Amino acid sequence: MLPAGDSYDSVRAAFRWQIPSRFNIGVACCDAWADGSNRLALLHLRADGRLEPLSFDALKAASNRLANALRAQGIARGDRIGVLLPQVPEAAIAHLAAYKLGAIAVPLFQLFGEDALEYRLRDCGAAALVTDATGLAKLAAIRARLPALRLILSADGAAEGALDLHGLMACASDAFTPVDTAADDPALIIYTSGTTGAPKGALHAHRVLLGHLPGVEMPQELFPKPGDLFWTPADWAWIGGLLDVLLPSLFHGVPVLAHRMAKFDPDFAFRLMAEHGVRNAFLPPTALKLLRGAPPAPGLRLRSIGSGGETLGAELLDWGRATFGCAINEFYGQTECNLVVSNCSTLMPIRPGRMGRPVPGHAVAVLDAAGRPLPPGEAGTVAIRRPDPVMFLGYWNNPEATAAKFIGDWLLTGDQAVLEEDGYLRFLGRDDDVITSAGYRIGPGEIEDCLTAHPAVAMAAVIGLPDALRTEIVTAIIVPKPGIVPDAALAAELQAHVRQRVAGHAYPRRVEFVEALPLTATGKIMRGALRRQFSGGAAP
């Protein structure tokens, strides 16, 4: 735990990792709190509006039953178990059972279509899948092409090719001796978002959870505190939902509010947080942008808010502080090495436009093309030095991609940033997204932030399009707010808006209006897809 009232520098200097040689996420996040006291672990708001509390004791019994049931069906240590479920208790139970069994959990988004599911289930060679009727419907078309998949369990009862999850659990013993795993043993494969290409399966060890803990304590402001209740609209299949929220909360004995949200509804999200007294939230930038367009519900009691996955920007930061009465703390990381940079309003002033400073315990640098650390002020690749408990073991079945991810001991994120003199990192963009125009290197984030501050703009994406004279020209793709009819005058106004607020060289020479932006399942803008879509058109 980081001491309250300390400065970032002293906290960082005093920090030491304490990673035991044997560690199991399932034991640490469940059995450790199951002491017969019925301490609350999950508060499940069901689709019918009923609240279903689940204690750590119940979670332990249920995950033990599932671990026994899986073993009885021939699923063993090292097997991959897909978890295709929304935010429901069965998803947490499946994860915990997989870890206790020494198996490898593979979280999968409910929103995935058949192709996305097939790609991931084939790639990891999943032997079992825990899902529900929605998942089964998608699986029907691809099942025949998944020869490794021998067991499907459905939370909605038996169906063709699937066994009844609850029926099997009811027949199994609630006593189970967890497999004694090393902290370095594999626990989890999380697929990257696929923002830049085919998603890759990042294999993580049990220690990945311990690697997240100083990060959670830092940006979540001395998490845990009595009365904390955590909620995120992010899917638990995403590293942000699973490793920034669900598992760290359970590790600390903090309850998590669980609710299946088919589509993010900002009015409902505000009400949910107010009515249930949510105190800690992880709200990705896309969710914050949608919340900004809705009236806040009375009675919000949030004390810590994290956000990450994309640039947050000053505009959302200001709105967040005014709306929630507390700062929004930014997280930076990636599926392969998550939560390595952050800010925390109790430890350091939050600087708009900066994603924060390295989280204690992580060696983060900005490197040149040869892998040498650059001095402050120079743009380069963000890298993290190994060993680091939060770092992945490698890409599943892809040693070439794993090797290409490193120069020496530095993991290359593929992101461009500048380390400022004051120790804060300024994110420029992914390698592919940084725009080179007339000799300048321009990050899309700052311009997008500026554009979304304009009253006519709901969402904005900024990309570079090829240009004979300037190498690339800055292009803004705008989703106008409802009721706004875009025209040339609005385009000119937006250009002037950026010129005045950001810089003359960074203003969008081309402005396009669209109804929606292409987003990944985690809500990130797919700028590569936009580049392909718009690179044929002529600049005005």
Ligand SMILES: Nc1ncnc2c1ncn2[C@@H]1O[C@H](COP(=O)(O)OP(=O)(O)OP(=O)(O)O)[C@@H](O)[C@H]1O
């Ligand atoms: N706070 C942040 N500010 C800006 N960008 C961020 C922030 N946090 C994360 N990101 C971006 O998200 C990336 C990590 O995303 P993730 O691991 O989900 O996969 P992806 O990179 O989107 O997918 P793929 O690797 O398949 O293209 C980071 O490398 C960075 O580009």
